[in-house]
Every structure is written in C-alpha cells, then in structure tokens.
Amino acid sequence: MRMRLSIICLTAGLFLLQGVHGQELESSAACADCHVQAVIEWQTSRHALSTAATNPFYAAMLRWAAAVDDEAQDKCDVCHVPVKSLASTAEMARQLEDEGVTCDVCHATQPHGKWLRLHTAGVKLGPSHDAVSVVHASQFSEHLVSSRQCLTCHANLESAHGFAFCSTQKEYLASSFSKKGVTCQDCHMPAMEGKTAELGKIRQVHSHRFYGGYNPEILLNCAALELVVSREETQLALAVKVKNRTVGHALPTGSPMRAVYLSLKALDRDGTLIWQNYQSNPLLEDPDAVFMRLLEDEAGRAPAPPWLASRVRFDQRLQPDEVRELSYDIPAANVATISAVLQYRLAPPAILQKLNLYDESLSTIVTIAAARYDLE
Numbered sequence: 001m002r003m004r005l006s007i008i009c010l011t012a013g014l015f016l017l018q019g020v021h022g023q024e025l026e027s028s029a030a031c032a033d034c035h036v037q038a039v040i041e042w043q044t045s046r047h048a049l050s051t052a053a054t055n056p057f058y059a060a061m062l063r064w065a066a067a068v069d070d071e072a073q074d075k076c077d078v079c080h081v082p083v084k085s086l087a088s089t090a091e092m093a094r095q096l097e098d099e100g101v102t103c104d105v106c107h108a109t110q111p112h113g114k115w116l117r118l119h120t121a122g123v124k125l126g127p128s129h130d131a132v133s134v135v136h137a138s139q140f141s142e143h144l145v146s147s148r149q150c151l152t153c154h155a156n157l158e159s160a161h162g163f164a165f166c167s168t169q170k171e172y173l174a175s176s177f178s179k180k181g182v183t184c185q186d187c188h189m190p191a192m193e194g195k196t197a198e199l200g201k202i203r204q205v206h207s208h209r210f211y212g213g214y215n216p217e218i219l220l221n222c223a224a225l226e227l228v229v230s231r232e233e234t235q236l237a238l239a240v241k242v243k244n245r246t247v248g249h250a251l252p253t254g255s256p257m258r259a260v261y262l263s264l265k266a267l268d269r270d271g272t273l274i275w276q277n278y279q280s281n282p283l284l285e286d287p288d289a290v291f292m293r294l295l296e297d298e299a300g301r302a303p304a305p306p307w308l309a310s311r312v313r314f315d316q317r318l319q320p321d322e323v324r325e326l327s328y329d330i331p332a333a334n335v336a337t338i339s340a341v342l343q344y345r346l347a348p349p350a351i352l353q354k355l356n357l358y359d360e361s362l363s364t365i366v367t368i369a370a371a372r373y374d375l376e
C-alpha cells in the first residue's frame with residue numbers, strides 16, 4: 001500500500017519564494033570577495049549542506065520518503081533547498097539548488113502572508129542601521145534579528161496522523177530563555193568583534209557556523225549530571241539528576257532522529273564492571289535513560305520515520321529548564337565508584353543501518369556531561 005506523506009507546517013513554515021520580475025537571489029559566490037568570514041563560516045554550516053547532493057543523510061531519507069510518496073522531493077525541498085524555484089536562468093537555478101539555505105534566503109527575503117518573498121531588488125537586509133556598500137544597498141531588518149526568521153523553517157512539523165514530530169517553536173516559547181528575550185541567534189550565532197566586510201569598519205559580527213547537533217562545542221555541558229547515593233543494606237539507592245542548562249528548547253529538538261542516552265556504570269576498586277543500566281540497547285534495557293521522541297509505526301516498530309509513523313511511543317526529551325530525576329537500585333557488594341555519562345547521537349544506529357550510512361560523522365557519539373561518585 002502506498003502511504004501518503006503528508007507534512008503540514010503549522011506556522012509560517014511552507015513557503016514559496018516569489019521573485020520580482022527580472023530580479024533574482026544571488027549565489028553565495030557573489031558575496032565571497034567581500035564577506036569572507038561569513039562565507040567561510042556558512043560553508044561549514046548545516047545550512048550550506050542541507051541538500052541531497054551535500055548531505056548523504058538527507059539524500060537517503062528523501063529516497064526512503066519518495067518510495068512511498070511521489071511528491072516527497074518537492075515537500076522536503078521546501079526547507080532543504082528553499083530557493084531553487086526562484087532563479088530566472090537555468091545556471092542560477094543550479095547554483096542555488098547546490099547551496100541549500102544560502103545567504104540570500106535570509107538576507108534578501110521578507111515575510112509575505114504565511115510565505116516569504118524577495119525583498120526589494122538589490123537590497124540586503126542586515127542587523128545594522130548604518131551599513132554602507134557600493135555594490136548593494138543595505139537595510140536594517142527587525143525580522144532578520146528575531147527568532148521568527150529561524151522559525152520559518154524550524155517551527156513545527158506534523159505527521160499525517162496529526163502528531164508533532166518537530167516542535168521547536170512551542171518548546172522555545174515555553175522556555176525561560178524566550179521569556180527573557182534570548183533569541184535563536186543569541187545562542188546559535190554568537191557575537192564577536194570583527195569586520196562585516198573587507199574594507200568595512202570594526203563592528204559586532206555574528207558566527208555563521210550555526211552550531212547544532214554536529215558540533216561538540218555547543219553540546220558540551222549543555223546539560224549537567226548530579227549523582228546522589230545512599231546505602232540501604234545490600235543495595236545502593238542511586239538518584240541521578242539530569243539538568244537542562246543552556247538549551248533554549250527541548251534537548252534534543254528538531255529532527256526526531258536525535259537522541260540522548262544516559263549511561264551508568266558501577267565499578268569495583270580495580271575498575272571492573274559490576275553493574276550497568278544497559279549493555280547494548282537502552283531502548284530495550286532501560287528506556288527511561290533515553291531522552292528522545294520515539295516514533296513507531298502501525299505494527300509498533302520503532303524508531304520509525306515521520307512518514308511511516310502512526311504514533312509517538314514516548315516523548316522523554318529533556319524540556320527547557322527541566323531537571324529530571326531517575327532512580328536505580330544497585331547491588332552494593334564491592335562497588336567503589338559510580339559513573340554517569342550523558343551522550344548525544346544524531347540518529348539511532350537502527351536507522352543508519354537501514355539506510356546503509358556508515359559515515360563516521362553520523363555515528364559519532366558526543367559526551368555532553370559526565371559525573372562520578374566515589375563511595376569511600
């Protein structure tokens with residue numbers, strides 16, 4: 001049976017970029033001579049690697065989705081290759097298609113109803129009120145520097161069965177960070193001093209690396225672990241507190257493939273393993289230790305991709321500002337040390353295996369936080 005892939009973007013998500021006649025968005029190559037730093041940083045970001053040609057994970061998921069829905073490519077490319085339909089020449093179309101979420105997606109469009117369209121031809125939208133360049137006009141944009149800019153694509157996605165499998169907007173709005181006015185850019189485009197353009201003046205510039213799940217720098221210590229142990233005759237009662245520290249939304253957010261595992265070990269004085277909360281698959285052995293939104297299909301198989309999923313088996317992601325407490329009873333004999341490690345994965349091994357993706361960058365496990373408790 002062919003299943004219909006139905007992705008409904010709840011907020012300003014799905015959009016069409018409509019070009020003004022005779023004008024079109026430019027390629028990042030047209031910025032490279034002057035905005036050297038922004039271009040180099042953006043090239044390493046996921047925004048520059050969001051297409052089927054540049055991201056093998058996206059390509060494989062897209063093929064899988066296309067096998068059950070003829071229109072999958074168009075539906076998925078709305079956000080992953082957002083401006084390919086805009087170009088007026090075939091050559092420019094090819095360039096923009098290769099570039100994914102390119103400069104002008106953010107710097108030359110404005111909201112238009114539920115959609116976006118090209119802003120005034122030849123004008124670049126920026127964060128400064130006084131930027132001047134000979135090659136293009138510049139204009140300050142309130143939209144560009146607000147979270148709404150990012151939420152165009154990062155807001156919410158719903159499955160055909162009506163459950164959310166991406167809910168970054170809702171999570172962010174519920175966080176103490178958004179209430180304090182901290183934006184997506186504040187955390188994902190940190191400011192430093194530098195030049196906006198070669199020959200330009202020194203100002204605050206913002207990182208275009210867009211650090212996220214692929215970058216240990218932003219993952220390290222974004223959550224903290226605390227262990228409390230008490231002796232109860234032959235047992236040790238272990239309480240593990242997992243605290244969301246610096247994440248302005250759920251940990252993890254966005255793609256339902258992302259997962260965080262809590263791994264616990266009890267060791268004797270020689271370092272020999274006495275107990276652990278799971279050996280190989282925490283989903284089977286200790287599901288409470290899996291911080292993830294797990295989707296399952298009609299037959300109860302998990303993890304399932306959004307288009308095959310009929311329900312959420314559980315959503316145990318660590319919400320913003322949340323402190324989660326987990327309890328374990330451990331046999332006390334010979335235990336000298338208890339260690340805890342919080343680990344981040346881009347995708348469950350089962351999905352990567354199914355897609356024949358053995359790329360190291362996808363299976364790397366990043367340690368977010370670690371803690372240790374010595375009993376003597």
Ligand code: HEC
Nearest residue numbers: 026030031034103124125126127128131132133197200201
């Ligand atoms: C010939 C050099 C040159 C080229 C090519 C160029 N720019 Fe600029 N751009 C500048 C200069 C100079 C400024 C003003 C810098 C300042 O005032 O500090 C500027 C300003 C900007 C700003 C406003 C920055 C702010 O602080 O508000 C944006 C956004 C921008 N450019 C984007 C682009 C994009 C996107 C491209 C490619 C499609 C591009 N520019 C091509 C030289 C260039």
Ligand code: HEC
Nearest residue numbers: 046050055079080082149150153184188210211212213214
């Ligand atoms: C036109 C749609 C679009 C807009 C606008 C957009 N993004 Fe993205 N973003 C994407 C897509 C698509 C990806 C995933 C690319 C991939 O990995 O295939 C992504 C990836 C990311 C990632 C990396 C996620 C990871 O797991 O590593 C971060 C961080 C990010 N975006 C932040 C932002 C911020 C901050 C803004 C606003 C300034 C923004 N995005 C605006 C579409 C968009």
Ligand code: HEC
Nearest residue numbers: 028031035038039042101102103106127144185196205206
């Ligand atoms: C996903 C959206 C997005 C993409 C893609 C993007 N930018 Fe930006 N850019 C922004 C935002 C947002 C700011 C302002 C950040 C702030 O003020 O917090 C900015 C700021 C700038 C500035 C002003 C200096 C600074 O760093 O604040 C320049 C110049 C610029 N971008 C050029 C580029 C170029 C060139 C590219 C492509 C190589 C690019 N941007 C890609 C969102 C984007």
Ligand code: HEC
Nearest residue numbers: 150154172183184187212213222246247248251252253254
């Ligand atoms: C207070 C800081 C903060 C704010 C605000 C924030 N983020 Fe994040 N974000 C993080 C941290 C830290 C991570 C790394 C932990 C993680 O992967 O969730 C992250 C990860 C991500 C990821 C990677 C996916 C994942 O969770 O693995 C995406 C996508 C993302 N953020 C998008 C956004 C968008 C869009 C906004 C605005 C609506 C935003 N973030 C606001 C701190 C923040």
Ligand code: HEC
Nearest residue numbers: 009013057058061062065075076078079153154253254255
């Ligand atoms: C409304 C915009 C939107 C649509 C439509 C969309 N995506 Fe995405 N996608 C994103 C954003 C934003 C991210 C980054 C979130 C994150 O990293 O957690 C992303 C991330 C991904 C990732 C993870 C990439 C990586 O390198 O880890 C895959 C795979 C993916 N999308 C596949 C698809 C497929 C297949 C479709 C169509 C069935 C699709 N997407 C439709 C916005 C969208």
